[in-house]
Amino acid sequence: xxxxxxxxxxxxxxxxxxxxxxxxxLVCATFPxxxxxxxxxxxxxxxxxxxxxxxxGYNLWLYPAETWINGPWKLFVEHGHRLYATLVGLLTIAFxxxxxxxxxxxxxxxxxxxxxxxxLFQGALGGMRVIxxxxxxxxxxxxxxxxxFAFTVVLAVVTSRRWQQGRLSNQLGLGKIERLAIMTxxxxxxxxxxxSQLRHLPAGARPGDFRFAxxxxxxxxxxxxxxxxFLGLRIVRTQRxxxxxxRPALGLASLIMIQVTLGAATWVAKYGWPSxxxxxxxxxxxxxxxxxxxxxxxxxxxxxxxxxxxxxxxxIALRSARFARASLxxxxxxxxxxxxx
Amino acid sequence: xxxxxxxRFVLCCVSPLLFAGCGKYDPPQFxxxxxxxxxxxxxxxxxxxxxxxxxxxxxTPDKPFVLGQGKSIADSETGLDPKKLAxxxxxxxxxEFGRETGLYRRHCGHCHGTTGxxxxxxxxxxxxYPRDYRPGKxxxxxxxxxxxxxxxxxxxxxxxxxxxxxxxxxxxxxxxxVDALVEYVKYLSIRGQVELRLxxxxxxxxxxxxxxxxxxxxxxxxxKPIVESWNTANESIIKPEDKPDVELAxxxxxGRELFYGTKGNCAKCHGPSALGDGQTSDYDDWTKPVTELAxxxxxxxxxxxxxxxxxxxxxxxxxxxxxxxxxxxxADSLPPxxxxxxxxxxxxxxxxxxxxxxxxxxxxxxxxxxxxxVGPASPGAKGTMEPDEIWSLVDYVLSLPYExxxxxxxxxxATLSKANF
Numbered sequence: 001x002x003x004x005x006x007x008x009x010x011x012x013x014x015x016x017x018x019x020x021x022x023x024x025x026l027v028c029a030t031f032p033x034x035x036x037x038x039x040x041x042x043x044x045x046x047x048x049x050x051x052x053x054x055x056x057g058y059n060l061w062l063y064p065a066e067t068w069i070n071g072p073w074k075l076f077v078e079h080g081h082r083l084y085a086t087l088v089g090l091l092t093i094a095f096x097x098x099x100x101x102x103x104x105x106x107x108x109x110x111x112x113x114x115x116x117x118x119x120l121f122q123g124a125l126g127g128m129r130v131i132x133x134x135x136x137x138x139x140x141x142x143x144x145x146x147x148x149f150a151f152t153v154v155l156a157v158v159t160s161r162r163w164q165q166g167r168l169s170n171q172l173g174l175g176k177i178e179r180l181a182i183m184t185x186x187x188x189x190x191x192x193x194x195x196s197q198l199r200h201l202p203a204g205a206r207p208g209d210f211r212f213a214x215x216x217x218x219x220x221x222x223x224x225x226x227x228x229x230f231l232g233l234r235i236v237r238t239q240r241x242x243x244x245x246x247r248p249a250l251g252l253a254s255l256i257m258i259q260v261t262l263g264a265a266t267w268v269a270k271y272g273w274p275s276x277x278x279x280x281x282x283x284x285x286x287x288x289x290x291x292x293x294x295x296x297x298x299x300x301x302x303x304x305x306x307x308x309x310x311x312x313x314x315x316i317a318l319r320s321a322r323f324a325r326a327s328l329x330x331x332x333x334x335x336x337x338x339x340x341x
Numbered sequence: 342x343x344x345x346x347x348x349r350f351v352l353c354c355v356s357p358l359l360f361a362g363c364g365k366y367d368p369p370q371f372x373x374x375x376x377x378x379x380x381x382x383x384x385x386x387x388x389x390x391x392x393x394x395x396x397x398x399x400x401t402p403d404k405p406f407v408l409g410q411g412k413s414i415a416d417s418e419t420g421l422d423p424k425k426l427a428x429x430x431x432x433x434x435x436x437e438f439g440r441e442t443g444l445y446r447r448h449c450g451h452c453h454g455t456t457g458x459x460x461x462x463x464x465x466x467x468x469x470y471p472r473d474y475r476p477g478k479x480x481x482x483x484x485x486x487x488x489x490x491x492x493x494x495x496x497x498x499x500x501x502x503x504x505x506x507x508x509x510x511x512x513x514x515x516x517x518x519v520d521a522l523v524e525y526v527k528y529l530s531i532r533g534q535v536e537l538r539l540x541x542x543x544x545x546x547x548x549x550x551x552x553x554x555x556x557x558x559x560x561x562x563x564x565k566p567i568v569e570s571w572n573t574a575n576e577s578i579i580k581p582e583d584k585p586d587v588e589l590a591x592x593x594x595x596g597r598e599l600f601y602g603t604k605g606n607c608a609k610c611h612g613p614s615a616l617g618d619g620q621t622s623d624y625d626d627w628t629k630p631v632t633e634l635a636x637x638x639x640x641x642x643x644x645x646x647x648x649x650x651x652x653x654x655x656x657x658x659x660x661x662x663x664x665x666x667x668x669x670x671x672a673d674s675l676p677p678x679x680x681x682x683x684x685x686x687x688x689x690x691x692x693x694x695x696x697x698x699x700x701x702x703x704x705x706x707x708x709x710x711x712x713x714x715v716g717p718a719s720p721g722a723k724g725t726m727e728p729d730e731i732w733s734l735v736d737y738v739l740s741l742p743y744e745x746x747x748x749x750x751x752x753x754x755a756t757l758s759k760a761n762f
Contacts, residue, residue: 047432050436056437067437071439072437072438072439074441075435203402203432204368205451205461206460206672207463207675210451270507271507273505274468275469281689284505284689286504287502287510288502288508289502289509289513290448290502290514
């Protein structure tokens with residue numbers, strides 16, 4: 001015989017399945033968009049289509065597929081980026097519609113509306129970057145993309161069943177985990193912003209500008225590594241039986257190792273081995289291959305992995321905040337929790 | 342961490358993000374050679390005049406201009422193709438047919454700088470530093486030491502890159518794009534040389550004298566000799582005499598003697614073991630103006646401190662020069678690094694690995710570097726080595742990666758240790 005709580009859970013499942021599914025689909029769709037956007041910058045294809053929202057005078061969706069697929073690579077990447085972005089926009093709308101259709105909590109509806117505003121804003125930023133041909137706008141567009149990706153993770157988390165279960169019985173160390181995870185998220189985003197300063201160099205920049213951004217990029221990387229190690233250790237020590245925290249923590253640790261490797265590989269692929277290694281034959285014989293596939297994909301992978309780190313640390317921050325108590329420590333969090341309740 | 346400290350940290354993280362991407366960048370402009378200007382102590386009005394003349398003769402990074410644009414390329418004053426320059430210059434763009442512009446900015450500018458001064462944003466972190474095109478000197482070429490590189494020389498470097506450095510191989514670019522980039526490098530180099538000549542001409546002017554802005558002065562006297570040196574580069578290609586028919590082992594032995602002997606004295610810089618660990622106190626020709634200016638600056642600062650007999654007028658002039666030189670060294674130069682002789686045991690030769698490439702390297706030395714020429718300085722003159730000796734040296738250098746490092750060299754000059762410098 002079903003208990004009242006079983007019935008409630010089943011009702012919740014039926015009513016909330018679609019928003020969560022849409023949110024997960026949105027997360028899965030947004031991550032490749034980060035890759036494609038990264039490729040646009042890597043290949044210098046940002047101005048491969050000079051008009052917006054049209055493509056060479058055609059409506060975006062009506063641009064001849066044959067010309068797009070068989071055309072120049074830069075056109076393929078840039079127009080593909082635009083097409084794919086509209087898919088992400090449609091999925092965001094789908095999320096909002098499903099939330100409304102399933103009578104989701106007001107919090108979810110609000111978050112859906114914010115996501116829709118975000119994706120529209122990001123699209124407009126991309127368009128302005130093209131129309132005004134401004135590297136600065138490209139930089140903001142590049143920084144807002146990962147922020148939107150992280151926001152889609154928020155949608156997936158707050159619509160998940162695990163979120164509904166709320167407070168954990170084991171409260172050990174959750175406050176510290178939450179603070180460490182917020183710190184890690186902020187550091188990860190700072191790191192993305194610094195990375196975008198390195199990628200979107202204005203033509204008139206001087207040697208000091210790049211060195212400044214690079215030094216801070218490396219220092220923030222170090223701080224991020226330390227923060228992730230502390231966060232992981234804290235979770236392993238206090239919440240090892242909670243897979244919804246342990247798994248992302250392990251994922252984050254793996255990601256940071258991959259990311260550091262990718263960062264070093266990006267430098268080598270773009271500028272060669274450091275001079276202090278040229279006593280070794282492999283470094284002395286190495287020639288950087290401009291616009292080669294390894295160069296392009298390693299650099300873009302470094303960009304994409306940064307977004308994954310941001311999203312994963314935010315996931316831990318959200319879950320730990322939710323598990324710690326019904327209310328979140330900051331005013332915004334308290335409001336979210338209030339609505340959620 | 343207490344809560345207040347935590348929120349302070351959050352605020353520190355968030356506040357820079359609010360301003361990320363703010364600030365407007367103007368379209369890139371060519372910058373003046375401030376090291377040369379400071380060396381010649383040009384006042385501001387003359388600096389402005391140099392800048393105006395250069396803009397009039399060469400245009401801007403977005404819209405390059407060459408004199409005689411309406412004429413055929415052969416008849417134009419610069420011999421440069423404006424169509425190729427238009428492809429290489431300007432902001433990065435491409436169209437539906439795959440035609441690209443802004444190639445220099447996309448592929449080269451971040452290291453070599455908008456002006457081709459080797460002061461791009463990444464330059465400071467690279468070793469060796471990116472080439473400064475403005476003096477018109479290029480290291481790896483098939484021509485006589487002081488001659489300009491041929492078009493083929495520049496294409497070779499662009500296409501194949503330089504091993505062990507940040508200079509990439511642009512072999513994946515279409516021929517037309519490589520061609521356009523080479524043309525733009527020539528353009529920047531000619532522009533830079535004209536700038537240096539203008540600075541010198543300004544410095545030679547007496548008080549109240551003005552530079553004659555006439556065609557005869559600017560084009561015939563300053564521009565044309567520079568363009569001529571580029572156009573006649575093909576006539577300066579080193580054509581080695583045939584390699585003598587000598588047994589390889591004999592030739593290598595002879596090359597070894599030359600390498601360690603007083604005639605070649607290659608070991609002085611390349612080291613007793615040819616590991617590139619010999620003398621490393623010399624600077625290249627791109628760095629020397631910086632070190633000279635730094636030395637002048639030190640002298641002037643010392644004079645300002647110690648010379649009590651300086652008149653007020655002289656003191657003010659000296660202070661202005663100190664300020665100009667300090668600014669030039671701070672903003673328009675990179676920290677000097679000494680020239681590094683090649684480690685010949687690695688078998689990696691940046692100017693090409695064919696025997697003929699090494700022959701040319703030894704014959705003409707490396708332009709702008711302490712590596713001297715052993716061939717004749719001019720046609721008809723006598724060099725320090727005969728062609729058969731150069732070939733022997735080539736054989737020895739090519740054998741070095743296979744020679745045991747423990748094999749004792751025949752001769753070790755006394756002043757090879759790094760500690761002596």
